Amino acid sequence: MNLALKDKNAFISDCGQPSDFEPALVCEGCTMCCNNEANCMPSVNIFPLTSIEEPIPLVLQFIACFIGASCVLASAIFAREKYRDRNIMRLPIRPQSSLTDRDQKYALEHLGENSVYQFFLGTSKWGWSIVIATIITQISILSVFVGGSKRDLTDARADMVYTWKCTRDTDVCFETNDLDVRGWLAFAVLMLTHLLKDGICGLKMIKHSTKQRHGRYARIRLFIGGTFLTMITGFTTYVSTMYNMAIATNNTEIITNSVIILFICDIDELLYGILMFFPGWVKSMSQDGVPDSESSKRDDGLEASRHQHMGNPELEVKVASLEEKV
Known part of the structure; x- marks a missing residue:
């Protein structure tokens, strides 16, 4: 799906939690991961400090x-x-x-x-x-x-916390932060x-x-x-x-x-x-x-x-x- 997100094309996947799928989908190339509540987060790491295993x-x-x-x-x-x-x-x-x-x-x-x-x-x-x-x-x-x-x-x-909202009835995501x-x-x-x-x-x-x-x-x-x-x-x-x-x-x-x-x-x-x-x-x-x-x-x-x-x-x-x- 082609969505407006910071002047870029975004590809969304149901790879967040909670998910309708078990296990949750994995999409390495997606730019946005969403859960079954339409709450989303960019897949790219915005804050490198939070990359902790x-x-x-x-x-x-x-x-x-x-x-x-x-x-x-x-x-x-x-x-x-x-x-x-x-x-x-x-x-x-x-x-x-x-x-x-x-x-x-x-x-x-x-x-x-x-x-x-x-x-x-x-x-x-x-x-x-x-x-x-x-x-x-x-x-x-x-x-x-x-x-x-x-x-x-x-x-x-x-x-x-997911800081984006991508509802299924629109092709535009908006930030909730x-x-x-x-x-x-x-x-x-x-x-x-x-x-x-x-x-x-x-x-x-x-x-x-x-x-x-x-x-x-x-x-x-x-x-x-x-x-x-x-x-x-x-x-x-x-x-x-x-x-x-x-x-x-x-x-x-x-x-x-x-x-x-x-x-x-x-x-x-x-x-x-x-x-x-x-x-x-x-x-x-x-x-x-x-x-x-x-x-x-x-x-x-x-x-x-x-x-x-x-x-x-x-x-x-x-x-x-x-x-x-x-």
């Missing part, structure tokens, strides 16, 4: 790529700072396996004072188990939306206001993990915390975009879908609120394993060592400048 491989690829990108970013920042400060006189600083009080406070502010992500700063096995389980839960729920946005016209279980630029602007506002802060904080934690004053294990903890915080933010943005491309047909739907998906990002804070019924346990999981007295002695020792090297004004100026950069 299985969600699990996609999720694993996303995680692997993100971890790799974080490693490259951290290495680049470390090399840049080392090159920038190559001519600056340095005080002898011994890397510490645990964080100082100042670094602990900085990391806590960026990972979230009301989030289980702060357990990355500690060495508690319980704390790490809880935060890793939380991340797995968030990724698993987001993966459900990845599978739901799969573009498969022959799968009746797919969430994809009312989603416009206002809906996408609302989507962008929701994503930016809810996720941008977490993304920036995660990147700052990755940068913070490159500081040479931290020991190996302290750097690893900071890097892992920043990487996972940024990864969840990026994955949520990707999933929300992909899912709305697949099923949102008007402005209210795209807002509703976005709010539901964004709620998944709050699981870490909601779980932390439950755990705060046991504040002592939560505090122990957030500690990095160094008693407060030992941490204070260590800071006092570093301060005393610093004063020992403040013998001339020129050195004092260079040290002050270096401390500002650090």
Whole structure:
């Protein structure tokens, strides 16, 4: 059948679901697939992001790529700072396996004072188990939306919505998708206001993990915390975009879908609120394993060592400048 569709000839087939045929027809050369309710969808993939066979491989690829990108970013920042400060006189600083009080406070502010992500700063096995389980839960729920946005016209279980109508009494198809630029602007506002802060904080934690004053294990903890915080933010943005491309047909739907998906990002804070019924346990999981007295002695020792090297004004100026950069 020759139909008017965007100034092209369209060939329609009953290859959608639900279908009057069992199994549904397969028409690789058709430009429009319809179901028995006259709801249709172009066979060509308008949105390549929705071409998903299985969600699990996609999720694993996303995680692997993100971890790799974080490693490259951290290495680049470390090399840049080392090159920038190559001519600056340095005080002898011994890397510490645990964080100082100042670094602990900085990391806590960026990972979230009301989030289980702060357990990355500690060495508690319980704390790490809880935060890793939380991340797995968030990724698993987001993966459900990845599978739901799969573009498969022959799968009746797919969430994809038909956005064209081709009735049998006319030779013209018309689009039923009312989603416009206002809906996408609302989507962008929701994503930016809810996720941008977490993304920036995660990147700052990755940068913070490159500081040479931290020991190996302290750097690893900071890097892992920043990487996972940024990864969840990026994955949520990707999933929300992909899912709305697949099923949102008007402005209210795209807002509703976005709010539901964004709620998944709050699981870490909601779980932390439950755990705060046991504040002592939560505090122990957030500690990095160094008693407060030992941490204070260590800071006092570093301060005393610093004063020992403040013998001339020129050195004092260079040290002050270096401390500002650090």
